[in-house]
Amino acid sequence: xxxxADPDGIQTVNHAPDRPWMMRTYxxxxxxxxxxxxxxxxxxxxxxxxxxxxxxxxxxxxDPDSPFARGEVGKVGVPVVHLGHMDQLxxxxxxxxxxxxxxxxxxAAWLLGLYIAxxxxxxxxxxxxxxxxxxxxxxxxxxxxxxxxxxLPSRRLIVDMVAFCNRWVPNWNPMNVCSYHLQEAGATPTxxxxxxxxxxxxxLDAVKASGQVPEDRFTGVxxxxxxxxxxxxxxxxETAKMRAFTELxxxxxxxxxxxxxxxxxxxxxxxxxxxxGLTEAQPENNIQxxxxxxxxxxxxxxxxxxxxxxxxxxxxxxxxxxxxxxxxLRMQQVLAFETDLLEYDDIFAGSRVMEAKTNELIDAxxxxxxxxxxxxxxxxxxxxxxxxxxxxxxxxxxxxxxGAQVIVGVNRQTETAPSPLGGADAILRxxxxxxxxAIADVEAWRANRDADAVKRSLDELRRAAAGSDNIMAATVDxxxxxxxxxxxxxxxxxxxxxxRAPTGVAAAVGKGAHLDGLAxxxxxxxxxxxxxxxxxxxxxxxxxxSNGAEQISVAARDAGMEVIYQGIRLRPEQIxxxxxxxxxxxxxLSILSGSHMELIPDVVRMLRAEGVTAPVVAGGxxxxxxxxxxxxxxxxxxxxxxxxxxxxxxxxLTDLAVAERTD
Numbered sequence: 001x002x003x004x005a006d007p008d009g010i011q012t013v014n015h016a017p018d019r020p021w022m023m024r025t026y027x028x029x030x031x032x033x034x035x036x037x038x039x040x041x042x043x044x045x046x047x048x049x050x051x052x053x054x055x056x057x058x059x060x061x062x063d064p065d066s067p068f069a070r071g072e073v074g075k076v077g078v079p080v081v082h083l084g085h086m087d088q089l090x091x092x093x094x095x096x097x098x099x100x101x102x103x104x105x106x107x108a109a110w111l112l113g114l115y116i117a118x119x120x121x122x123x124x125x126x127x128x129x130x131x132x133x134x135x136x137x138x139x140x141x142x143x144x145x146x147x148x149x150x151x152l153p154s155r156r157l158i159v160d161m162v163a164f165c166n167r168w169v170p171n172w173n174p175m176n177v178c179s180y181h182l183q184e185a186g187a188t189p190t191x192x193x194x195x196x197x198x199x200x201x202x203x204l205d206a207v208k209a210s211g212q213v214p215e216d217r218f219t220g221v222x223x224x225x226x227x228x229x230x231x232x233x234x235x236x237x238e239t240a241k242m243r244a245f246t247e248l249x250x251x252x253x254x255x256x257x258x259x260x261x262x263x264x265x266x267x268x269x270x271x272x273x274x275x276x277g278l279t280e281a282q283p284e285n286n287i288q289x290x291x292x293x294x295x296x297x298x299x300x301x302x303x304x305x306x307x308x309x310x311x312x313x314x315x316x317x318x319x320x321x322x323x324x325x326x327x328x329l330r331m332q333q334v335l336a337f338e339t340d341l342l343e344y345d346d347i348f349a350g351s352r353v354m355e356a357k358t359n360e361l362i363d364a365x366x367x368x369x370x371x372x373x374x375x376x377x378x379x380x381x382x383x384x385x386x387x388x389x390x391x392x393x394x395x396x397x398x399x400x401x402x403g404a405q406v407i408v409g410v411n412r413q414t415e416t417a418p419s420p421l422g423g424a425d426a427i428l429r430x431x432x433x434x435x436x437x438a439i440a441d442v443e444a445w446r447a448n449r450d451a452d453a454v455k456r457s458l459d460e461l462r463r464a465a466a467g468s469d470n471i472m473a474a475t476v477d478x479x480x481x482x483x484x485x486x487x488x489x490x491x492x493x494x495x496x497x498x499x500r501a502p503t504g505v506a507a508a509v510g511k512g513a514h515l516d517g518l519a520x521x522x523x524x525x526x527x528x529x530x531x532x533x534x535x536x537x538x539x540x541x542x543x544x545x546s547n548g549a550e551q552i553s554v555a556a557r558d559a560g561m562e563v564i565y566q567g568i569r570l571r572p573e574q575i576x577x578x579x580x581x582x583x584x585x586x587x588x589l590s591i592l593s594g595s596h597m598e599l600i601p602d603v604v605r606m607l608r609a610e611g612v613t614a615p616v617v618a619g620g621x622x623x624x625x626x627x628x629x630x631x632x633x634x635x636x637x638x639x640x641x642x643x644x645x646x647x648x649x650x651x652x653l654t655d656l657a658v659a660e661r662t663d
Contacts, residue, residue, distance in 0.1 A: 017343050020336035021298070022099060022307035025325040026272060028053035028078035030434050032088035035078040038322060040092060047329055049099040050131075051309050052089070053077035054111070056542035056593055059146040060569070061107050061489025064438035067571065071598030072542045073435040076319075077103075081442050081485050086114040087121070096124040100131035101176070101270065101307070106148040108135040109157050110488045113475035116169065120480075132173040132226055132270070135161060138199045138378045139178045141501040142386050143185035145544015145568045148489060151379045153496035157471060158203055163212035164472035166221055173226040175203060176270070183230035184276045185547055186393025189241045189361055192230065194368035195385055197248060198378040200225055204257065205377075212470065222257055223264035226306075231296040232274045233289055238296035239348065240357035242303040245269070247362055248369075270307035271297045278316040280621075281642040282409030282416050286313040291331055298335060300354075301346040308332055316641055318427030318623050319594065387507025393547060394508040394554050398515060400644055410644060424625055430594065442484060449482035457481035458491060465495035503567050505550055509557045517647025518558045521654060525560030533657040536584040536614075537565040538575045540603055543593035544568050548619060551646070552588060559650035572599060576606035584614055585657040591620040601633040608634070615656045619643075 025042055028035040039050055054077040057069040063081055064073045073079050080086055095118070104111045112133050116126055137154040140147040147154065158175055165174040179187070179196035187195065204222065207213055213221055229245070231238045249267040253259040273293035278286045290310050297305040310328035312320035320328075335341060348354040375381035399405035406412050457478045464474040478488060525532040537553045539546060546568050553565040564582050579587050587607065589600055600618050607616065615636035622630070627638045636656055643649060 018301070020342060021305050021332075022049040022270075023047055023329060023332045023336075024049045024051040024101060024270075024307055024309040025329055026051045026053050026103065026309045026311075027325060028055075029076075029319060029428065030074040030078070030430050031437070032078055032080060032085040036089050036091050036093070039089075041322060042325065042329065043093070045326055045329060046333055049101065049307060050093070051101045052103065054102070054104055055079045056146065056544075058111075058485055059104060059107060060542050060544075061110075061148050061485060061493070062542075063442050063484050063486030064435060065442060066486055068542060068569075069435070070541075070602075071435075071595035072593060073438045074430050075594040079438055080111065080114065081438070082445050082482060083114055083117055083121075083479050084445060086118040090118060095119050095122065096128040098130070099307075101134075102131065103134050105134055105137050105140050105144075105146055106154070107485060107489060108133040109161055109471055109475050110479075110485060112161065112172075112174075113472065113479040116476050117479035126169045127171070129169050130171045132176045133161070134178055134228060135175040136178040136199060136228075138195070138202075138382065139181045140544070141382045141499075142195070142389055143181040143547070145501070145546055146542075147499060147501060147544075149492060149496040150499040151382060153492075154499075155203065155206055155379055157492075159206050159210050159212070160470045160472055162203070162207050162221055162224065163210065164470055165224065166213050166217055170220065170224075173224050173268075175200075175224075176226050176228045177203075178228040180228050180230040180272055182389065183232060183274065184545075185389045186391075186396055187389055188392055189237060190364040190368050191388065191392065193241060193245055193248065193361065193365035194372060195378060196227060196229075196245075197252065197365070197369050198372040198381075200227075201252065201256070201373070202377040202379050218257065219259050219261055219264050222253055222259050223261070223266075227267065227269035229269050229271050229297070229305075230274055231271055231293045233277050233293060235292050235296035235299075236354075237357060238293070239300050239303070240354055240361055242269075242297060242305075243300055243348070243354070243358040244361040244365060246303045247358070248365060267303070268306050270309070271305045272309045272311060273297075275311050275315055277407070278311060278313075279407060279410050279642070280316045280640055281414070282419070283314055283316060284419055284421055285409050286311075286316065287327075290328065294331065294335065298341065300348050301344070302349070313421070314426055316621065318621060319430065321428045383502040383504075386502045386504035388504075390504035390550050390554065391508040394551060397551050397555075397644070397646060401517075401646055402515070410642065427623060432598075445482070445484070453481045454478075454483060454487075457483065458487065461488065462491050462494065465492050500567055503546070503550060503553070503565060505553045505557070505563075505565060508550075508554045515558075515647065517645075518555060518650060521647060521650045522558065522560030524654060528654075528658065530661060531562075533561045533586060533654050534582065534584045535561045535563050535586045535588060535653060535657075536575070536579050536582060537563060537588045537590065538570055538578070538603075539568045539590050540570055540572050540575055540599040541591060541593060541595045542569055543591050543595065543620075545592045546590075548592070549588075549590040552590070552619065552649070555646040555650055556653070559647070559654075561650070561653075572602040572606050575603050576610045576612065579607055579612045579614060580610040584612075585660055586653050587612075587614050587616045588653070589616065589618050591618070591622075594621070596620060596622055597626055597629065600630060600635060604634040613660065615660060617653065617656070
């Protein structure tokens, strides 16, 4: 029977359904062994690709026994310190057949080196490996914070990976330009498109300039650049965004780089839908949010995602359990296998509404992209772009606080019955003993390896880093020799130095000063005997998600306070010293990585040891069960994502400082 026809006689139903996108869940925790069990379970449930989450010490180049790793081991991902861990992580998983995505950036070259070395140990040719290393360091400077090295050495590492993969691992995507976290940091669709494309152009131009890839192989380089995007709740606009991305990437390929192969010109992207919009209040609403956001990247065949991973309903509360991840996987499977979505050509073809919105975004993003390129490109314009994102995010927060941007269950329809999904067991908790086990493991690994082989390989790695040789051969050799994540990163720190990204706070200050609530607090601060409140905002540990700390800093300045904010990744003793030297009156600590129960009491104890009596407030993803113990440890207030009323928070911080002055 022929397919149904539309009034113009055009057949719109395909003769057979398209193959669905690759289905992933983003996972990893505690240990390589525990994560391997989770991966095999998820694959058995119908997951078709791996998406590995690494813990913060692995992402920022520290071994578990480093003081910087305290409280962070195994919390937001799996610790992978050496080749033995990579072998455990992938046990009984056929790496020659699997498509593996690794969310890793500053240490991407090292994790790819471990992946390759493990494959070689199992007799798998590098040409058979398929997958992706995220490796977008620009968005780390702008939003996520797991950077180590300065921009230009970081770009050199990306270029080396691109060139190496082009020759030896041709089916691997060495860079996954990640606009996902730009949206999490407040980017508008226009900014998300423009900044991601600017990053891709910067890297492609640098690959060309390096001379490492012959001209006749450059089409392969262009084809190897993939993207990882975000899909928010405005799914019509988000669909148009993906169609705009697709069109602009095709233009860049043909007009800037002379690519003619249609397959190479495809905009290949994976997606995780918006975690920023998930709420702690009425978290059951997150289910429908996730489903609607998934539609934005699947409805349009011409701009459909190649892979999809969905957050779980409870990620605003903490670490999802295996059942929660199964629920998210089943959402994808129902859409792909029960609906008729994959039976049709692009359902938006010829839509005046969709074409108009897509063209509007193309024009706006082109103008923004041209502006970034005029500034010298993404790597040169980091401070400017960071300021723009913090400003955009501040505007979003003001809309939520005013009610102009509705979030059901948060600022409208807040009445609710008790949720059967809640309770103390609603999230997965990592055993605190994991860190001690990891420390013992790495100590045993170092004791049992060939020290001479490690030294020779490490010397070669240092030589390559200090010179201009491609870093990847030395990295793979160091993985085989038994090197560790911290040793690899330290060798490159010696050659490249370390970097502290701009906070972007100054660019956004003043945007909310006119709002009634903040203006009232500002008037009060200006009239206080002894001057305005002095607030220290600090992020202990390795958590680089700085959006909350930045918005508190912006709001506090708009509320008339004197604010000290020095960015991310501070040791507790550094925070205590700053609080002492700056004579602050309130200390605000922001942690979203789950390390709050270890690090916040450490900071309180060190503050008191330094004679600092200022009240301490804590903010972040803090389960309700942890509120009491934190208050008992000396914390004065605990704020979580449901506390979106910045004017109220600023008033309460002022109250704490005034009470401290009168004691």
